[in-house]
Amino acid sequence: MASNEEIQSGLAEIVNEETGLAPEAVEADKSFTDDLDIDSISMMTIVVNAEEKFGVRIPDEEVKNLKTVGDAVNYISNAQQG
Amino acid sequence: MxxxxxxxxxxxxxxxxxxxxxxxxxxxxxxxxxxxxxxxxxxxxxxxxxxxxxxxxxxxxxxxxxxxxxxxxxxxxxxxxxxxxxxxxxxxxxxxxxxxxxxxxxxxxxxxxxxxxxxxxxxxxxxxxxxxxxxxxxxxxxxxxxxxxxxxxxxxxxxxxxxxxxxxxxxxxxxxxxxxxxxxxxxxxxxxxxxxxxxxxxxxxxxxxxxxxxxxxxxxxxxxxxxxxxxxxxxxxxxxxxxxxxxxRGARIYGELAGTAVTSDSYHITAPDPEGLGATRALKAAMFDARVQPNDVVHVNAHATATPVGDKPEYTALREALGKHVDNVGVSATKSQTGHLLGASGAVEAVLTVLAVHERQAPMTINLDNQDPEIPLDVITSERQLPDGDVVALSNSFGFGGHNAVIAIRNA
Known part of the structure; x- marks a missing residue:
């Protein structure tokens, strides 16, 4: 089970790999679309890579609810515990 | 005009x-x-x-x-x-x-x-x-x-x-x-x-x-x-x-894309027409489009992929389209150097053909140790200057499916 900090830093690595954004820019309150400028295609790639990294499933219909980095961290954390 | x-x-x-x-x-x-x-x-x-x-x-x-x-x-x-x-x-x-x-x-x-x-x-x-x-x-x-x-x-x-x-x-x-x-x-x-x-x-x-x-x-x-x-x-x-x-805008001009032509063989899905009829028509049509005569052509960048069956029909087509003047034309087969870039080959060869006209120098053909006697072209195998004055160079490309494409480049 990963802590929220570990999930966030793992997510930051995935975002960096996909978009080149510095990992430290991937902060909890940042919006994927408005702040990080991540389009839907990149978002789906990030989601699939996060599923593999954290051993969870993020259904397509949930992805639109993951507006901020914090939303994604919480979702992954809950999914790991569930 | x-x-x-x-x-x-x-x-x-x-x-x-x-x-x-x-x-x-x-x-x-x-x-x-x-x-x-x-x-x-x-x-x-x-x-x-x-x-x-x-x-x-x-x-x-x-x-x-x-x-x-x-x-x-x-x-x-x-x-x-x-x-x-x-x-x-x-x-x-x-x-x-x-x-x-x-x-x-x-x-x-x-x-x-x-x-x-x-x-x-x-x-x-x-x-x-x-x-x-x-x-x-x-x-x-x-x-x-x-x-x-x-x-x-x-x-x-x-x-x-x-x-x-x-x-x-x-x-x-x-x-x-x-x-x-x-x-x-x-x-x-x-x-x-x-x-x-x-x-x-x-x-x-x-x-x-x-x-x-x-x-x-x-x-x-x-x-x-x-x-x-x-x-x-x-x-x-x-x-x-x-x-x-x-x-x-005062741009530097390398040359003119004076004419182009595309024809289709309707002969066979992969084999070239052995008489090069489609290629001949493309060569003639490109020269017509460019308003040039065979005597204006000083250089050809050939398709010449080095397959046993492909090189000769192109020669036949060049002789048919340029007539006796083909003997005065320096031909480069640059795939001898680059290999065959398939759908990119015509573009890279166009770059080389434009520069040949611009710089008055033709690219080399390598690996020609014993020229096929059935293809008696003037193949450029050493340093070659192209003539001064107004000149035209052609570049040919042929594709599976019977596609023939030719461009004519004139100096600026």
């Missing part, structure tokens, strides 16, 4: 150079880009052909990691060559994007992406097939990426005619400007098919050289011991511009 179309920018990434200056310098010296493939898959699949002509500068040394990962290798090559041509043209400033189009060809498209995604689907399931797969594999990917990168809004077109594709992109570019639909067109071609599947497939057609012990001497156009082409990869790009547009 039709609008004149001039060439104001050149770009290339090829097996003999990562840019135009290097490709051009090596083409004059006679350098082979063919090498033994070090990839594990050569042995894994027991491929009968162990070599190819890869780009001399890997795309990863030019593009950022993040940029490259969203592009199939064919699109990576297209972007590298198009950016060089664009910079060379000096067109960045004050361009009317709505009068700027792209015509960027490929023979096969994103074959690496397509087959990687198929492997992923089988090994990991549909969830792991990434959403960028479709835009990366689509054959219009290179044209679309170039239009996005350079800001072209008058259309992005993708001529697909196998190994004639690159030359067809110039045919289309000329039409777009002459018809008034655009003032500036980036034309070119890109290919990245050095993958085990296309190598196996072309080998099955008996199209590839199997000179595994000597890759640098494997591409032998016109030689009696030619045994097939060498698979190459890369891209070429040319900035075409309406003459008045180029002159108004």
């Amino acid at each position: 039709a609008r004149k179309v001039v060439i104001t920018g050149l770009g290339a990434t090829s097996p003999i150079g990562g840019d135009v200056p290097t490709t051009w310098k090596n083409s004059l010296q006679g350098v082979s880009g063919a090498r033994t493939l070090e990839d594990d898959w050569v042995e894994e699949y027991n491929l009968p052909v162990h070599f190819a002509a890869r780009v001399s500068t890997p795309a990863s040394e030019v593009l950022s990691r993040v940029e490259a990962k969203r592009m199939d290798p064919s699109t990576q090559f297209a972007i590298i060559s198009a950016r060089e041509a664009w910079k060379d043209s000096g067109l960045e400033e004050n361009l009317d994007q709505e009068r700027f189009a792209v015509s960027f060809a490929t023979g096969i498209g994103g074959v690496w992406t397509l087959l990687d995604a198929w492997d992923t689907l089988r090994e990991k399931g549909p969830r792991r097939v990434l959403p960028m797969t479709v835009p990366m594999l689509m054959p219009n990917g290179p044209a679309a990426a170039v239009s996005l990168d350079l800001g072209a809004r008058a259309g992005a077109f993708t001529p697909v005619s196998a190994c004639a594709s690159g030359t067809e992109s110039l045919h289309q570019g000329l039409d777009l400007i002459r018809s008034g639909r655009a003032d500036v067109v980036v034309s070119g071609g890109a290919e990245a098919a050095i993958h085990p599947m296309p190598l196996a497939a072309f080998n099955s057609m008996q199209a590839l050289s199997r000179r595994n012990d000597d890759p640098e001497h494997a591409s032998r156009p016109y030689d009696v011991d030619r045994d097939g082409f060498v698979m190459g990869e890369g891209a070429g790009a040319l900035v075409l511009e309406a003459e008045e547009h180029a002159k108004a």
Whole structure:
């Protein structure tokens, strides 16, 4: 089970790999679309890579609810515990 | 009077150079880009052909990691060559994007992406097939990426005619400007098919050289011991511009795209018409389009892939179209150096043909040790100056499917 900090830093690595954004820019309150400028295609790639990294499933219909980095961290954390 | 179309920018990434200056310098010296493939898959699949002509500068040394990962290798090559041509043209400033189009060809498209995604689907399931797969594999990917990168809004077109594709992109570019639909067109071609599947497939057609012990001497156009082409990869790009547009901004003009032509054999799906009738018609039509006579032609960049059956019909066509004057024309078979870049070959060869006319020097043909007596062309095998004054050079490309494309370049 990963802590929220570990999930966030793992997510930051995935975002960096996909978009080149510095990992430290991937902060909890940042919006994927408005702040990080991540389009839907990149978002789906990030989601699939996060599923593999954290051993969870993020259904397509949930992805639109993951507006901020914090939303994604919480979702992954809950999914790991569930 | 039709609008004149001039060439104001050149770009290339090829097996003999990562840019135009290097490709051009090596083409004059006679350098082979063919090498033994070090990839594990050569042995894994027991491929009968162990070599190819890869780009001399890997795309990863030019593009950022993040940029490259969203592009199939064919699109990576297209972007590298198009950016060089664009910079060379000096067109960045004050361009009317709505009068700027792209015509960027490929023979096969994103074959690496397509087959990687198929492997992923089988090994990991549909969830792991990434959403960028479709835009990366689509054959219009290179044209679309170039239009996005350079800001072209008058259309992005993708001529697909196998190994004639690159030359067809110039045919289309000329039409777009002459018809008034655009003032500036980036034309070119890109290919990245050095993958085990296309190598196996072309080998099955008996199209590839199997000179595994000597890759640098494997591409032998016109030689009696030619045994097939060498698979190459890369891209070429040319900035075409309406003459008045180029002159108004004081652009450096390399030459004029004076005429083009495309014909189809309707003879056989892969074999060339043995009498070269379709190629002859294309040559004559391109000269007619350029308003030139055979005597004006001083140089030909031939298609000449070095297959046993392909080289001779092109000679027959050249003799038919140019008549006795063919004996006075210096012919370069640059695939002897670059290998065969399939849908990119016509674009890279167009770059070399434009420079030949501009610099009055013709590229070399290597590996011609014993010229086929049935192909008595004046093949350029050493340093060769082209004459002063007004001259014309032709570049031919032919593709599976019976596609014939010819361009005529006149000095500026």
